[in-house]
Amino acid sequence: MKIGIIGGGAVGLLFAGYLGRLFDVTLIVRRESQVRSLSENGVTIYKEGSAITTRVGAVQETETQKEFDVVIVAVKEYDLPLLRQGLVELGAHVPLLFVQNGIGHVDWVKSLPHRHLIAGSVDHGAMKENDAAVHHLGEAETNIALIRGNWHVIEEIVLKSTDSFRFSIRKDFEKMLLTKLFVNVSINPLTALTGVTNGKLVENPYFHKLQKDLFNEMLLLFPQMKGNISFEKVVDICRNTYQNRSSMLKDIESQRRTEIESIIGVLLDKAQKEHHFVPIMNLLYKLVKGIEREGLGG
Numbered sequence: 001m002k003i004g005i006i007g008g009g010a011v012g013l014l015f016a017g018y019l020g021r022l023f024d025v026t027l028i029v030r031r032e033s034q035v036r037s038l039s040e041n042g043v044t045i046y047k048e049g050s051a052i053t054t055r056v057g058a059v060q061e062t063e064t065q066k067e068f069d070v071v072i073v074a075v076k077e078y079d080l081p082l083l084r085q086g087l088v089e090l091g092a093h094v095p096l097l098f099v100q101n102g103i104g105h106v107d108w109v110k111s112l113p114h115r116h117l118i119a120g121s122v123d124h125g126a127m128k129e130n131d132a133a134v135h136h137l138g139e140a141e142t143n144i145a146l147i148r149g150n151w152h153v154i155e156e157i158v159l160k161s162t163d164s165f166r167f168s169i170r171k172d173f174e175k176m177l178l179t180k181l182f183v184n185v186s187i188n189p190l191t192a193l194t195g196v197t198n199g200k201l202v203e204n205p206y207f208h209k210l211q212k213d214l215f216n217e218m219l220l221l222f223p224q225m226k227g228n229i230s231f232e233k234v235v236d237i238c239r240n241t242y243q244n245r246s247s248m249l250k251d252i253e254s255q256r257r258t259e260i261e262s263i264i265g266v267l268l269d270k271a272q273k274e275h276h277f278v279p280i281m282n283l284l285y286k287l288v289k290g291i292e293r294e295g296l297g298g
């Protein structure tokens with residue numbers, strides 16, 4: 001099975017390192033320097049004191065000629081629009097798997113002409129070390145659900161998946177993405193603003209109380225999720241990814257744009273339309289946007 005992975009960031013490298021042991025994997029990146037680094041070094045995954053290196057292919061996005069059986073899109077949500085042309089050129093028959101947090105990308109994904117579209121929800125913690133190495137912090141799984149098309153296109157990945165990098169099939173992609181959204185709303189902005197790792201949010205009673213209040217604001221917006229997600233799930237993920245610095249914290253630290261729009265911005269629009277009072281979300285959104293604007297994180 002030939003797998004293309006667009007984006008050699010934390011998640012792209014993690015997927016390439018694990019899937020590259022089982023399949024023919026090519027990372028599609030945007031910098032020539034990263035192609036060189038990957039060709040020379042392969043992808044190294046650091047985990048609990050060990051390091052495993054996997055050889056993978058690497059090409060620059062403009063030079064992708066290979067025919068893929070599936071393409072995993074691992075760029076940030078706000079970088080997706082620029083990929084449209086390239087994805088169309090891959091062919092509408094090529095199944096695409098999107099791993100972005102949040103729900104801001106769903107309508108855009110649905111607007112693609114591709115026959116098989118799959119949503120992914122990544123519970124792993126991944127922290128990029130350099131262009132060819134990533135830390136796997138917190139063993140978890142990747143949930144996947146069909147947006148449209150059929151399963152057989154991705155069955156092999158699920159069947160061959162191993163315990164250290166497991167894929168689980170979910171029936172309802174909206175419910176799956178909302179579940180992850182509850183997690184990201186309760187972790188990412190708080191870690192981005194306080195600078196702590198995920199695990200500290202459940203250890204520190206002040207942060208933990210804020211997490212709970214945020215979770216309750218989420219339930220106001222999505223009452224249908226009441227029986228589907230519990231606050232314990234958030235706590236479990238914080239513990240599982242104890243040492244991880246969330247993707248939003250890493251963005252703030254690197255003075256990069258965050259995914260706050262796709263994680264909280266879309267929820268504030270919903271709250272306004274439906275007349276819900278979500279003061280903590282509002283405050284966190286404005287603080288993250290303000291810090292992002294001033295480039296204060298570095």
Ligand SMILES: NC(=O)C1=CN([C@@H]2O[C@H](COP(=O)(O)OP(=O)(O)OC[C@H]3O[C@@H](n4cnc5c(N)ncnc54)[C@H](OP(=O)(O)O)[C@@H]3O)[C@@H](O)[C@H]2O)C=CC1
Pocket residue numbers: 006007008009010011012028029030031061074075076077079082083099100101102122123124125126127128246247259
């Ligand atoms: N990190 C984590 O623990 C988790 C992240 N996620 C989700 O996964 C997605 C990716 O996150 P993450 O890996 O952390 O992000 P990173 O910022 O680490 O990586 C994004 C990568 O995309 C690359 N990229 C951007 N545009 C293009 C393009 N046109 N062609 C090729 N490559 C491109 C960037 O390249 P360059 O290096 O050149 O800028 C960068 O390497 C996000 O949507 C996030 O929400 C989900 C769960 C956990």
Ligand SMILES: CC(C)(CO)C(=O)C(=O)O
Pocket residue numbers: 101122123124125126183184187188198237241244245246247248
């Ligand atoms: C699961 C979690 C919270 C891991 O840090 C994540 O999705 C992220 O960092 O964006």
